[in-house]
Amino acid sequence: MPRLSRRSFLAAAPLVTTAALRGQDAPSNKITLGFIGVGTMGRGHLGGFLGRREVEVVAVCDVVKERRDSARTMVETRYADRLKSGQYRGVRAVADFREVLATPGLDAVVIATPDHWHAMPAILAARAGKHIYCEKPLTQNLAEGRQLVDEIAKAKVIFQTGSQQRTEFGGHFRKAVEYVWNGRIGKLHTVRIGVGEPAVPCNLPEEQKPEGTDWDAWLGPAPERPYNSVLCPRGVHQGFPAWRRYQEYAGGQLADMGAHHFDIAQWAMRMDGAGPLEVIPPENPRAVRGLRFVYPNGVTMIHNEFARGADGMEIKADCVFEGSDGTILVGRGGISSRPGTVLERPIGADDRKVYAATSHHGNWLECIRAKKETICPAEVGHRSASICHLGNIGYRLNRKLTWDAKAERFVNDAAANRELSREPRAKWKLV
Numbered sequence: 001m002p003r004l005s006r007r008s009f010l011a012a013a014p015l016v017t018t019a020a021l022r023g024q025d026a027p028s029n030k031i032t033l034g035f036i037g038v039g040t041m042g043r044g045h046l047g048g049f050l051g052r053r054e055v056e057v058v059a060v061c062d063v064v065k066e067r068r069d070s071a072r073t074m075v076e077t078r079y080a081d082r083l084k085s086g087q088y089r090g091v092r093a094v095a096d097f098r099e100v101l102a103t104p105g106l107d108a109v110v111i112a113t114p115d116h117w118h119a120m121p122a123i124l125a126a127r128a129g130k131h132i133y134c135e136k137p138l139t140q141n142l143a144e145g146r147q148l149v150d151e152i153a154k155a156k157v158i159f160q161t162g163s164q165q166r167t168e169f170g171g172h173f174r175k176a177v178e179y180v181w182n183g184r185i186g187k188l189h190t191v192r193i194g195v196g197e198p199a200v201p202c203n204l205p206e207e208q209k210p211e212g213t214d215w216d217a218w219l220g221p222a223p224e225r226p227y228n229s230v231l232c233p234r235g236v237h238q239g240f241p242a243w244r245r246y247q248e249y250a251g252g253q254l255a256d257m258g259a260h261h262f263d264i265a266q267w268a269m270r271m272d273g274a275g276p277l278e279v280i281p282p283e284n285p286r287a288v289r290g291l292r293f294v295y296p297n298g299v300t301m302i303h304n305e306f307a308r309g310a311d312g313m314e315i316k317a318d319c320v321f322e323g324s325d326g327t328i329l330v331g332r333g334g335i336s337s338r339p340g341t342v343l344e345r346p347i348g349a350d351d352r353k354v355y356a357a358t359s360h361h362g363n364w365l366e367c368i369r370a371k372k373e374t375i376c377p378a379e380v381g382h383r384s385a386s387i388c389h390l391g392n393i394g395y396r397l398n399r400k401l402t403w404d405a406k407a408e409r410f411v412n413d414a415a416a417n418r419e420l421s422r423e424p425r426a427k428w429k430l431v
C-alpha cells in the first residue's frame with residue numbers, strides 16, 4: 001500500500017491558502033472551517049474554534065434540524081459584530097455533509113459524527129483537498145481505516161485525530177510516555193489498559209421517529225434498522241449517546257475510551273504505525289476483560305485486568321506501564337508510580353522528548369499553516385483504532401489470532417479476515 005515518508009509528506013503538503021500566510025487575523029486570511037456532526041462533541045469543538053481569531057466557521061452540518069439550528073445560532077451569536085459590520089458573510093447550515101465540502105473557499109473540516117460516519121466524509125474531504133480534524137476512534141472497521149490513511153496521504157492534506165490525550169489533560173500522558181521512553185521503569189514488559197467492554201449487536205426496539213431527523217442519513221453506511229432515540233437522541237441533547245455500545249456503529253467502551261488509552265500505550269511502546277503479533281482472548285468465552293495483545297518487542301498489553309498490590313487492591317489506572325524497575329500509572333486525573341521515586345527525577349535536557357504540542361486544536365491549525373505533520377496524523381489514529389478493532393474481533397471469535405501488522409491481515413485465517421471490513425449499504429457507498 002502506498003505510504004509517504006515523513007520527508008516527502010512534508011515537502012508535498014499543499015498550502016492552505018496563500019492569504020493564510022499573510023497575517024492570521026485579517027478576515028481574508030483566516031482558516032475557514034466546516035463542521036460535520038454537531039452533537040455533543042461537535043458542539044464542544046465548535047465552541048473552541050469559535051474562540052480562535054485565526055479561524056472562521058463558514059458551515060455547520062447535522063442530520064437533526066434542531067442541532068443544525070442550534071449550531072448556526074452559536075456561530076451567529078459569536079460573530080454578531082462581524083455580521084453587523086459586513087465582515088462576515090454568514091454560516092451555511094446544511095443536512096448533507098457533501099454541501100459542506102462544496103462551500104466556496106472552505107479550507108478544512110471538523111468531523112464529529114458517530115464512528116460509523118467518520119471514514120466516508122473524511123475521504124471525500126481529502127479528495128476535495130480539505131484539511132481534516134476527525135474524531136476518534138477513526139473508523140468503525142479496519143479496512144476503511146487503511147483506505148482513509150491512503151487517501152489522506154494521496155491528497156497530502158493535514159490530518160489530526162481527536163486523540164487529545166497526546167496534548168492535553170495536564171500533560172500527564174506525555175510525561176508517562178517520556179518516563180517510559182527514557183527507561184525510568186527499566187525494561188517495559190506489561191501494559192494494562194482500563195477501559196470497558198467490547199461492542200454488542202444492537203437490539204434496541206423501534207420508536208417513533210421525530211420530525212426533522214433524517215434517520216436514513218444517520219444510519220448511512222450501517223445496516224438498516226428502525227429509529228431509536230438511544231442511538232440518535234431527540235433535539236439538542238447533552239451527554240454522550242450510547243450508539244457507542246453497538247458494533248454496527250462503534251466498538252463499545254473498548255473502543256470509545258480505548259481509542260484514547262491504547263493510543264497512549266502504542267505511543268509509549270514506540271509502536272505508532274505498527275501493531276501486535278498476537279491477539280489472545282481470555283479462556284472464559286463469556287469474559288469481557290483479560291484479552292491480551294502480544295507485541296513483537298515482547299511486551300504484553302492486557303485489556304482491563306490488573307495486578308494486585310500487597311494490600312489486595314488492584315493497581316489500576318487508565319494506562320499502567322509495568323517495567324523491570326517500577327510501574328507508572330496514568331489517567332486523566334494524574335500520574336503516579338510505584339515506587340514513588342520513579343517520578344522524582346524530572347525529564348532532563350538530554351532525555352528523549354515527545355512531540356511538542358499542548359493544544360490539540362492549536363496543533364492542527366499550526367500544522368495547516370506550517371505544512372507540518374500533526375501530533376496524531378491519520379496513520380497513528382488508524383493504528384490506535386486498529387487495536388480496538390482487533391480486540392473486538394478477538395472477543396467475538398474467541399480464539400487466538402495471529403496478526404500481520406504490515407499487511408494488516410490475520411495470518412491464514414479467512415474467517416477472521418472477513419471481520420476486517422463490511423460492505424456499506426449500497427445507497428451510502430460514497431467512496
Ligand SMILES: NC(=O)C1=CN([C@@H]2O[C@H](COP(=O)(O)OP(=O)(O)OC[C@H]3O[C@@H](n4cnc5c(N)ncnc54)[C@H](OP(=O)(O)O)[C@@H]3O)[C@@H](O)[C@H]2O)C=CC1
Pocket residue numbers: 036037038039040041042061062063064067095096097112113114115117135136137162163164213217218220231232233239240241256
Ligand atoms: N476526543 C474526545 O475526547 C471525544 C471524542 N468523541 C467522539 O466524537 C464523535 C461524536 O461523539 P458525540 O458527540 O458523543 O456523538 P453525538 O451522537 O452526540 O453527535 C454526533 C452528531 O453527528 C450527527 N450525524 C450523524 N450522521 C451524520 C451525517 N451523515 N452528517 C452530519 N451529521 C451527522 C448526529 O446526528 P444525530 O443527531 O442524528 O445523532 C449527531 O448530532 C465520536 O466519534 C466520539 O467517539 C466524543 C466525546 C469526546
Ligand SMILES: O=C1CO[C@H](CO)[C@@H](O)[C@@H]1O
Pocket residue numbers: 240256257260
Ligand atoms: O474522551 C471522551 C470522554 O467520554 C466520551 C464518552 O465515553 C468519549 O467518547 C470520549 O472520547
